[in-house]
Amino acid sequence: MPTTKPVVCLSITTALALSTLSPPLYAQSEIFDGQSGTISDIGDVVQIALPAGALIGSLWIGDTEGAWQLTKGVAATAAITHTMKFGYERLRPDGSESNSFPSGHTSAAFSGAAYIHHRYGNTWGIPAYAAATFVGASRVWANRHYVDDVLAGGSIAVLSSLYFTDPYNNSDLVVVPSFGENHIGLAMSYTPGLNGPKDKRPNQNTEIWGEKKQTLLHSYSLLVGGFDTEKNQINEVGQDSFDLYDFSRESEPNTYAAAQLRWGLDESQYLSFGFAPMEARDTTILKQDINFGGKSYHAGSEVVSAYRNWMLSADYVYKLLADSDWILDVGGGVSIVGQSIRLDNINGENLSEYDDLFFTPAASIEAGYHFTESLSTTIGYRISGLSDFDQESLWLSINYQLNDRWATSLFAGQINQTTDTDDYYNDAQFDYGGFAVTYAF
16 A cells, blocks of 8 residues: 655645646556536436535435434545555556546545435435436446446445435424315425424434334444465467566555345344456556457567456345354355456457357355454355356454444455357456455344
């Protein structure tokens, strides 16, 4: 991780000046082409309109406590997002700046959307989430962010809002039918404090004497860290092989962000849904001629590569030792993998590309031990594949339960995968690691 500059203001001002005056790096390659237009412009507006509109709306109905909760959530999200931007210094997909991870537009938009949802419920929350999702999609469309940038930015905002925001007791707003000789309609009245202070509601984690403690079966986890390429060998049918590991790898370790949703069916079984988008973009001066995707790249020329692997997983998992300190979970499910490999000369006009989508069955096992009620460790293995694609993933995690709802983890793992299509063969290995934050509900 880079060291902090002694004069922060001067460093930031200089960086901004350079990014404003200098043309985008690698601007001639189609891989680095950005897009602008109505979609991007709307996203720029909505990322501000969502939190601003939420604040104005809360103040309009007299919900000052909610406005303060929104302020804390937005401030925490912004602090985390921009700290990580300067820490990771990830180059944007268009090569313009080294502050891609996480997406600030997306985190700002989801700060407003998540607050609206957590404070006022689904009626307002669902449209707000749709608008925030549009903002994230617009950043990927404009080639300003990778998908994991957007995933991390949105998740940081949602988790921050969950920490700071309490549901609003909207019974102060009374809606009743109104009938008359010449009309029919609804009459609405709003009386602040009609149902008591909004900030004095019992905490959802509070255990009331005589009542059964709430069982939280579901959880959402954000995993953040980095990954290194150990090998990424590509062999097009009838051509000599080459390895993307031999490219500059200046961006490594690449950022790593993944999301996992566990939906408990009962205390011994659950459904697990995961999304892990991995992308790497590097350059090299070739030492040998390469033929790929019907294009030729000659020794001595500068070439840029773009490798993308998005995996969506869905598993049914059964806890064999649900009532024990030991952990032994087995599962089965499916994986959907989208893989793209692109090459181009640094000055463009020689783009080659393979895009593939794979559907594969999967099986998993995870074992571990609870040392205390708060501390546990697990090791897991998941395999998926068919004839044209197979993947093995091995991971280790140390987990700490902060309270009934919040937990954090340190994790490390390795992914090995091979792709064997009619056009090319790809053998790749990635090491990854980082930390996770989990919220149970």
